[in-house]
Amino acid sequence: MTASATVAPSRTTTTRKRKSSGVRASSLSAGLASWLIGIIFFIPVAWMVLTSFHSESDAGTNPPKFGAPLTLDGYREFFGSGTGQSPWPALINSATASVVSTLLVLGLSIPAAYALSIKPVRKWTDVMFFFLSTKLLPPVAGLLPLYLFAQNAGLLDNIWLLVVLYTSMNLPIAVWMMRSFLVEIPPAILEAAAIDGAGLINIMRKIIAPIALPGIAATALICFIFSWNEMLFARVLTGVLAETGPVFLTSFVTSQGLFLAKVCAAATAVSLPVLIAGFAAQDKLVQGLSLGAVK
Amino acid sequence: MTTTAATSVNAPTSEVRIRHSQKGQWKRRAPLLPALIFLIIVTQLPFVATLVISFMRWNALDPNNKGFAGIDNYRTVFTDPTLRSSVITTVVLTVTVVLVSLAIGFAVALLLNQSFIGRGIVRTMMIAPFLIVPVAAALLFKHGIYNPTYGLLNGSITSLWDLFGAKNPPQPDWIGSHPKIMVEVELIWQWTPFMMLILLAGLQSRDGEIMEAALVDGANPWQMFRNITLPHMRQYLELGGLLGSIFIVQNFDSVFTITSGGLGTANLPYTIYQTFFSAHDYGLASAQGVVVVAGSIVIATFALRVVSSLFVEEEAGR
Numbered sequence: 023m024t025a026s027a028t029v030a031p032s033r034t035t036t037t038r039k040r041k042s043s044g045v046r047a048s049s050l051s052a053g054l055a056s057w058l059i060g061i062i063f064f065i066p067v068a069w070m071v072l073t074s075f076h077s078e079s080d081a082g083t084n085p086p087k088f089g090a091p092l093t094l095d096g097y098r099e100f101f102g103s104g105t106g107q108s109p110w111p112a113l114i115n116s117a118t119a120s121v122v123s124t125l126l127v128l129g130l131s132i133p134a135a136y137a138l139s140i141k142p143v144r145k146w147t148d149v150m151f152f153f154l155s156t157k158l159l160p161p162v163a164g165l166l167p168l169y170l171f172a173q174n175a176g177l178l179d180n181i182w183l184l185v186v187l188y189t190s191m192n193l194p195i196a197v198w199m200m201r202s203f204l205v206e207i208p209p210a211i212l213e214a215a216a217i218d219g220a221g222l223i224n225i226m227r228k229i230i231a232p233i234a235l236p237g238i239a240a241t242a243l244i245c246f247i248f249s250w251n252e253m254l255f256a257r258v259l260t261g262v263l264a265e266t267g268p269v270f271l272t273s274f275v276t277s278q279g280l281f282l283a284k285v286c287a288a289a290t291a292v293s294l295p296v297l298i299a300g301f302a303a304q305d306k307l308v309q310g311l312s313l314g315a316v317k
Numbered sequence: 318m319t320t321t322a323a324t325s326v327n328a329p330t331s332e333v334r335i336r337h338s339q340k341g342q343w344k345r346r347a348p349l350l351p352a353l354i355f356l357i358i359v360t361q362l363p364f365v366a367t368l369v370i371s372f373m374r375w376n377a378l379d380p381n382n383k384g385f386a387g388i389d390n391y392r393t394v395f396t397d398p399t400l401r402s403s404v405i406t407t408v409v410l411t412v413t414v415v416l417v418s419l420a421i422g423f424a425v426a427l428l429l430n431q432s433f434i435g436r437g438i439v440r441t442m443m444i445a446p447f448l449i450v451p452v453a454a455a456l457l458f459k460h461g462i463y464n465p466t467y468g469l470l471n472g473s474i475t476s477l478w479d480l481f482g483a484k485n486p487p488q489p490d491w492i493g494s495h496p497k498i499m500v501e502v503e504l505i506w507q508w509t510p511f512m513m514l515i516l517l518a519g520l521q522s523r524d525g526e527i528m529e530a531a532l533v534d535g536a537n538p539w540q541m542f543r544n545i546t547l548p549h550m551r552q553y554l555e556l557g558g559l560l561g562s563i564f565i566v567q568n569f570d571s572v573f574t575i576t577s578g579g580l581g582t583a584n585l586p587y588t589i590y591q592t593f594f595s596a597h598d599y600g601l602a603s604a605q606g607v608v609v610v611a612g613s614i615v616i617a618t619f620a621l622r623v624v625s626s627l628f629v630e631e632e633a634g635r
Contacts, residue, residue, distance in 0.1 A: 049431045049432055049433045050433065052428045052431040052433055053431070053433025053434060053435070053436075055428055056425065056428040056429055056431075056433065056436070056439045057435065057439055059421075059424075059425055059428070059439075059443070060425075060438075060439035060440075060442040060443050061442065063442060063443055063445070063446055063506065063509065063510070064442035064443075064445055064446075065469075066446070066454075066457060066458070066461070066462060066469075066506065067445045067446065067449065069457075069461060069462070069469050070449075070457050070461060073461060081467070082466075082467045083467065083472075084466060084467050084471060084472045084475050084488075085472050085473070085475040085476040085479060086467075086469060086472040086473070086476070130351055130352040130355060131352060133348030133349070133351065133352070134348060134349045134351070134352035134353070136348050137345060137346065137347070137348040137349035138349065141345050142345075143342070143345045143346050143349060144342065147625075147628075149349065149353070150628075151621060151625065152353075153352075153356065154621065154624065155617060155621065156356055156360045156361070157563075158563055158613060158614075158616070158617035158620060158621070159360070159364065159610055159613055159614075159617070160566065160567045160585075160586060160606075160609050160610065160613055161567065162567065162569065162585075162586040162589050162590065162606065162609065163363075163364065163367055163589070163606030163607065163609050163610045164360065164363030164364055164366075164367060164606070165363075165589070165590075165593065165606075166366075166367060166370065166593050166599055166602055166603055166606065167362075167363040167366035167367055167370065168363050169593075170366075170599075171363075171366075186359060187359065189355070189359075190355065190356055190359035190360050193352060193355070193356055194356070197352065222348070247448075250450065251450050251451055251452075253451070253452050253569065253570050253573075254569045254570075254586070254590070258590070258593075258594065267450070268450055268451075268452040268453075268570075271450075271452050271453060271456060272452060272456075272573075272574065275456060275460070281460075282460055282461060282464075282467060285456055285457075285460050285461070286457065286461060288453070288456075289449070289450070289453035289454075289456055289457050290453075292450050292452075292453050293448065293449045293450045293453050296448050296449070296450055297445070297448045297449075300444065300447070300448035301441065301444075301448070304441070304444065307444070307514060308514040308515055308517075308518050311511060311514065311515070311560070312515055312518075312556060312560060
């Protein structure tokens with residue numbers, strides 16, 4: 023590796039020249055192929071959004087009417103104009119569960135990541151892998167005891183139970199992500215602060231937080247997405263009061279007659295926060311999804 | 318090489334420091350404890366309870382007949398044919414979805430690694446499927462795409478037939494005739510972006526100097542792919558495959574929404590949900606849960622090994 027590194031600088035100019043002519047043709051076909059695949063993958067999303075703005079009678083046609091007049095009827099239906107069943111309580115529950123659990127995750131994971139990176143405890147790698155291993159076990163296996171516990175403790179259909187569960191679901195991801203961000207902070211700054219007599223809380227607030235802020239934001243967005251998407255726990259452990267957005271979606275389809283526009287409007291509306299969060303965190307998405315293993 | 322040097326220098330001093338201050342160690346551990354204790358209580362205790370209940374005779378519909386069952390539940394787990402088929406379904410579903418989305422994801426990552434007009438737009442379009450709420454995506458595919466009378470697939474076939482003036486376009490019942498494939502296609506659509514993102518990050522971490530040296534030495538694109546890119550990408554392919562397996566083994570939303578577990582598509586999470594929620598057989602559901610956990614541990618061991626090798630490499634490179 024070192025050999026190629028030392029030789030390379032003299033060669034780079036020649037390679038760059040040789041590249042330009044041949045690369046252009048191959049990148050044109052690569053571009054066309056990418057566009058084609060990208061469009062194929064995007065069609066269902068585009069179709070969902072388009073149909074959500076069509077009337078039920080236009081949405082239910084075969085062949086499809088792509089150019090049918092646009093209307094907000096689907097969204098009006100979703101927001102309860104016909105059935106009187108408003109999605110707002112469910113959406114507010116989802117927001118509560120996602121936002122509060124994300125804040126809790128940050129509160130727990132940032133100090134933990136500190137103890138795993140900046141001032142690492144002994145055997146910190148073992149601790150890291152313990153966190154990760156909890157993420158590898160299927161949640162469905164713990165569902166029944168959680169249900170029985172909730173039943174006995176009177177916590178069934180209570181949004182705070184989901185807050186706790188979503189916190190535990192995302193905590194390992196957040197610890198791994200946060201550690202990968204904190205490790206980047208130059209130790210010299212922290213040492214200087216410690217010499218000046220700054221305590222742990224002050225160091226966290228005044229030095230670590232500002233530097234790690236983009237990382238914290240990315241972690242928060244990923245945790246938010248996973249909580250917002252979750253359905254199995256929400257379905258089993260909630261009923262009428264604590265129902266979340268995804269559970270509301272599944273109950274929404276049972277109606278008779280034409281409902282495609284309404285379903286598409288509902289799917290679009292419920293996915294919107296995730297789409298916004300995901301595109302905002304696009305660059306950090308992969309790091310979060312691979313638990314910080316890939317940058 | 319730098320790491321070994323660093324550790325050999327650091328080791329004695331840290332040893333001394335540890336012996337000197339046991340108190341200092343606890344001070345170091347303190348920020349870690351809330352997260353650790355919280356996670357142990359919320360995720361480990363339920364598994365212990367599951368293990369205990371799995372040895373019990375306990376059906377919520379027959380509450381008086383509750384007691385120790387020995388290994389009866391496990392005997393049922395391993396002899397019940399519907400359960401065995403759900404194990405097979407889970408394996409087939411996971412392997413198919415992971416392999417196909419890895420293959421497409423790799424192809425797209427290779428394409429996106431070139432420069433062309435609108436690369437950012439294509440990347441954004443490719444990520445979009447992953448950002449649709451899973452239940453919403455499953456509903457969209459079930460009603461908006463697969464539905465035989467007004468779904469996009471059959472609608473497009475009709476449009477195509479009309480275009481050429483043909484009559485009686487075929488209108489297959491997609492879910493009815495190929496339930497498993499339809500669930501798989503929906504999941505592949507959602508998970509390809511995930512694979513693509515990991516693999517693209519892998520491609521971008523290739524050593525540019527090695528690539529240029531190979532180019533200068535007259536390597537053709539295939540040789541470069543075969544001898545440089547593929548060995549480098551191996552760990553990223555493994556990482557994507559294993560993380561994907563973990564998420565897809567646990568899949569509940571798609572099976573629940575698209576087929577309601579019917580037509581032979583019931584996977585293990587769905588079956589456990591049914592045993593617990595519809596049959597109310599708590600003992601059996603727990604035994605199923607324990608078996609799933611045992612299976613996951615096998616996958617997890619491999620996953621941990623892959624993640625730790627990437628992890629160690631990153632730390633060494635630091």
